[in-house]
Amino acid sequence: MGCRLRRLCIALSASALFFSVCSQAQPQQVNAYQVQAAYLYNFGKFVTWPDGSPASQSETFTICVLDGDPFGDTLHSTLVGESVGGKPVVVKRIPKAEDAGACHILFIGSAQGRDLGKILIAVDHISVLTVSDMPGFSKRGGMIQFVLEGNRIRFEINLESAQKSHLVFASELLKVAEAVIKPAPPGD
């Protein structure tokens, strides 16, 4: 039950970020990373990984964070004990992008901005959802980019990148996205 409550709290804290409190138990401790951590978890529910990919065959739901972790302990503490699609959530830190073979989600800190091209190429053939909070991420080929909009954290989706990696996004997710970069029509 404690698990369930915490998960509720995650969802709620996402909406109450910055202007409100999740609960009396966590006053003022909800920050942007916590929201982002919850979002990472929620994305897992609206994304379908292709059959046969290492991620879909994995027994865990693995969220990988590339070196230069901005979350610190937050990510782990927020998501520990949760599960997505019956698979327990595991947070894993990896030194380089090539290690992301078994990951469902790869969070790329904004500190990796210079190496982004290399990273994206490195994971280009792996069906892994790339998420980052660095500006221009989605335009540069990342799949989901957090955007700060006022007090709220929103996100943009590059649907083209996702389709390249054979990831399928649920339409509901697209509906709440701040912006969606759609792939060029087949005729282009």
Add this chain to the structure above:
Amino acid sequence: MSTTKDRSIAERLTWMNMLVCGVALVLACAAFIGYDLATFRAARVRNLSTQAQIIGANSITALLFDDPESATKTLSALKADPQILSAAVYTTEGKPFAAYSRPGSGPLPAPPSIPRGQSEKYWIGKNEILLARSIEFDGAPSGVVFIRSDVEALNKRLELYVGIGSIVLLFSLLAALVVSAVFRKSVAQPIVRLAETAKAVSLNKTYSLRVPQVHGHGEVSVLIDSFNDMMEQIERGEESLKEAHDKLELRVIDRTAELVAAKQELEAYSESVLRAKEDIERASRFKDQFLSTMSHELRTPLNAVLGFSELLGDARYGPLTERQVRYVNHIHTSGQHLLRLINDILDLSKIEAGRLQLSIERVSVESCFAEVCGSLQPLVDKNAHKLIRDVPSGLVVHADATRFKQMLMNLLGNAIKFTPKGGKIKLAARQAGEMVRIEVRDSGPGIPEDERNRIFEAFHRLRQSDKAAEGTGLGLAITRRLVELHGGQLDVESQLGSGSCFYFTLPGACAPEAGKTLGEPGVRGSGALARVLVVEDDPSAAYLLESQLSSAGYEVAICDQPERAVDLAIEFQPAVMTLDVVMLPVNGWDVLSRLKSDPRTANIGVVMVTVMDQRNTGALLGADEYIVKPVDKSVLLSAVERCLSRRNHADARNSILVVEDDAATRELIADLLAQNEYSVTSAEDGEQARRQVQASMPDLVLLDLILPGISGFALIAEWRKNPSTANLPIFVLTNKDLTSEEKDYLRANTRALISKHGEWRDDLVREVERVQRTAPQLTGAQ
């Protein structure tokens, strides 16, 4: 009247129709509307639930990724449903996340909470329906959708239904009215007519009325048919009743006529019965008269026969040859037998006719025994019988003294007749409860058992009896009837060879008070002998004298105070006195001299009874007899008798008037009295008697009651009214059977009453002597 009935039945029918119709319709409408509304509401709730689900599903991402705009957009789709007033999405914490509100619908109410375990809940209010549904995603609640919808459609639907229902109801009632009107004609009208007819029938009793028939076979038709049938039956019944009534009247008239006839017949019959009764009464009077005549006419010559044959037998008028004596005795015996026979027949016929009157009084059994034994003593002596009397002194019965003696005489006579010479006869009496039992026991041959009941029949005689000729054969029959008339019973016990015992009962009475006989005037004529006054101051000596004199039949009084002896003698008027000499405070000589010197007591015979033998002194002072104690009974009695006979001789000059119409009887009585040295004059009828008494007052009148012209009763009444003859002693000597009233009258007004039925001659002489002795003032008066 009829319109009220009409209205009432028709109205009731109408009301019934409309009520049934209306109630049915209202119930149907209510059920229908209720069902429809419930269905409609359920559909609305389902619809809202669906909408809430859609909104919830579309709001999940908005909630997860904090996108209220997206949720708001989703909510705004509810605009399409005009009934939804407002809707909202709340976070799991209850914070409003997105809202939709139709313009003018008012503020959104606070979100209701959904109970744990349920995903949806709705509330139906007066004007709205509220529905909350939780939003779940991936098995976890993510928020709540809340929808508020108005129920205007519902209300409108309700209004519509009510409108339609009212219209239907209105039309139905109208239809019911129409139907009732139709039924009023076909149902109510015949009933009303029936009621009117029934009313008319009961008012006017016209049973010919009929109710018009209605078509059809319903109950009303049956009712009317039955009513008409009933009326017909009543009419027929009425007719037959009237017929019966007429017949009955005729019968009553007939019966009345019959009754009148019967009544007349009855009256005629009762008249004839009255006549018959008069005839019977006349016949009865004739019979009485006949009996009375018989009794008088038969006895009178018989008395002469008997009297003169007796006188002849006494050889007073010259000596008779032996043959003459025998013949005279035959005449006398046969005459006596004939007299007894006549008396018995008359008695029996009187008893049978219920005409025998008893004069019941207190009768001393002892004295009756004495009297009867005395009468029969010669017979007893002749047969050398031993006659024993056993009676307690003072035993008294309620009986007619004459009849009592007659019973005793009959029974004792029989006993003497049937007891062989030297036999024993016992006459006994004793108290048995309230009755007195009297028995006559003989030592004769006894009575065979088969004869025991027949002996009481009239004219029955014992077959073996060799002395049959002596009786009349009526004695026992009469005796039994007499006993029964007294309320007693006569019966017999007998043992062949050892004798018989006849016994009977009579009602007992208390013994009379001792000494009551002193100075009692009521004992006159009862046959008691002369009065004796015993002057004796020694009680035991006085008692001895009294008992000796009483046993001989004298009436005794005792004087134990010699100084009062003269006064008592004047008062008591005894015939004889016994006088002791040695007495205190006065001795017997003094009393004797005073007695002899007083003219009122000079005639009393005085017997001196004393221990002193001073006969000369006694003779000197005028004592009639002198006895020296101890007193022998026979000496005493003969002395007293000598005194009495001396007195009679002294009274010889007393005159007696004999009033008797029968010449033979007159001569007989005159002869009898002359023999006793009385001077006798006689009268043939009342007129002569009256004249003789006026001419010369006799000392005594012997009066027959039945006389030509003036009767004996008339003479008595006349003499008693006249002061000069008021005290004239009268003896009644009669054949007449007296009633008890006549007896009472005679006892009150005469000195003696002697019946000529029995042995009256001795009685007569004895009574005359007694009166002469006890009435010395009469001699003084002459």
